[in-house]
Amino acid sequence: MALSVARRARTVSRAGWWTGRRRDHLLGYLFVAPQLAGSLLFVFLPLALVLTYSLNEWNVLADTFSFVGADNYRRLLSDPNVPSVLMATGLFSAGLVVLNLSLALLLAVLLNQRLRGTTVFRTLFFSPVVVSLVAWTIVWGFLLQDNGGVNAILRIAGVEGPNWLRTGSWATLSVIVVQVFKNVGLNMVLFLAALQGVPKELFEAARLDGASAWTRFRRITLPMISPTVLLTSIITVAGSLQVFAQIAVLTQGGPGTSTTVLVYYLYQQAFQFHHFGYGATLSVLLFVIVLALTLLQWRMRRRWVFHEA
Template identity: 70%
Template sequence: MTTATTAPSGRRPGRPEGQRRPERQRQSTWRRRDAATGYAFVAPAVIGAIAFVVGPLIAVAWYSLHEWNVLANTFTFVGADNYQAMLDDPALHDSLLASLWFSLGVVVLNLTLSLGLAILLNQKLPGTTFFRVLFFSPVVVSLVAWTIVWGFLLQADNGINAFLSTLGITGPNWLRGSVTAMISVIVVQVFKNVGLNMILFLAALQGVPEEIQEAARLDGAGALRRFWSVVLPMISPTVLLVAILTVVGSLETFALIDVLTDGGPGTSTTVLVFYLYRQAFEFNQFGYASAISVLLFVIVLVLTLLQWQTRKKWVFHEA
């Protein structure tokens, strides 16, 4: 006669207690190692963000509350005086208006042209690879070199006007008129970066399933209707990305203005970043320039948040 043995109460049958503890310790050690590895990978990015983004932002906000004279070696707390000075500065108002026109022109022309080029180069036609490289090549060219070349082309008797004269057209002095100078810097900026946005749009267009477009075609939708109702909603996340990048990039344009027009004629192309530079490094008003930097940061932040908040209404796959 055999008798069944039962495990002591309070202990599960299976491995002995002494074998389970080392296994738990090993799992805990692995988890700690995984966590340490993850922290080690993200640490450079976090440290870089604190050192080069968060830290400078705090420093600029602090400087904006002071009058900092480097030549006299004085650093005086003035509170909100620099911000009050911005409200009373007509030159700052002119630079804000110039930034508005410049950004509006760059964003509209860049998005329209880059999307149109992407649609054309998405066709299966001979030579599309060559034109893709051709339109993208300005992106990898030095901005200063690109701007200097365009400076020669836009001179009164060179480049563009010389070509127009062969057609019997007298071109304007592009960089000496307020309106033509703004148009010139917008076009030069767009041609410099349109290739990058074109590639982004081209990648998005190639990700649209052909089956969906074929179904719309069978339902009788024309080319324009298919693009507006099928293709555009599906590439809307890329449209949002390109719009944010283009808006932020247009508000941060400096080298192009500095080399091509030096903010002129008058103050017609003195955008906010260029006006900030002049206040800091030409007039040595670092406190006032820091206040303008805070204003620029707020403008970029507000525009980015507005674009991000409106995504739910028109970006595909968003709740």
């Protein structure tokens, strides 16, 4: 009798501990566990390893791995190539972001009109997004050669085109344009979705009040789609700082170092010169730059993003 009473008491105690709230908490943890495991395995663990490697010098050819402390960071501060690399990275990123966002918004506004053939043009502009990056870049490499397709078309028009990929400023512009044409469709689709969510009543009321098309765009359209502008700007800025394949295929960082952006310089140091510790240090610098720019955009959102004031 006493044994059955004790067993019943333990059962009641377990039932009292296993409440609905605890069950909901466990289900929530189970749902986020795959994402958390993926983040730990593919984000935080690589970050920790990169930071560790930056404090060491790893020579694969000599099979040596030695602790050097802050030597790689001191080398970063005294590296004479870093200022030009950061300058090339800044110019490339600024040109890419401005051109990409401007063109994507312009295309989205045009394709948001009720005109025939807009579905075809949407597909046409978005299709490069799903094309293989390397294949896309190789094709453009042939087109931009001195005797390639672009200059052939210009000669028909009586214009002598430059050697696009072997002339400093033209090489940077060429890589920017190739990258913009590759990914502008993605931002265009995001802007188009945002434009279709703007209430039509606002435009009708503004039109009745005599507002011009530019005023309606500036006072209604831009504020209403500003959250999407923030999203696309963060994605585009982060992506512009990580462009590698286009540089490697089209210019190999040249002519000179005019297109040697930080990611490509990192690749050269780590995988061409086998300075893996210094390459990891450059990776840390890239991470800090991307993080700082992302946080800056996020902090500034209150000044211009609708509903964030």
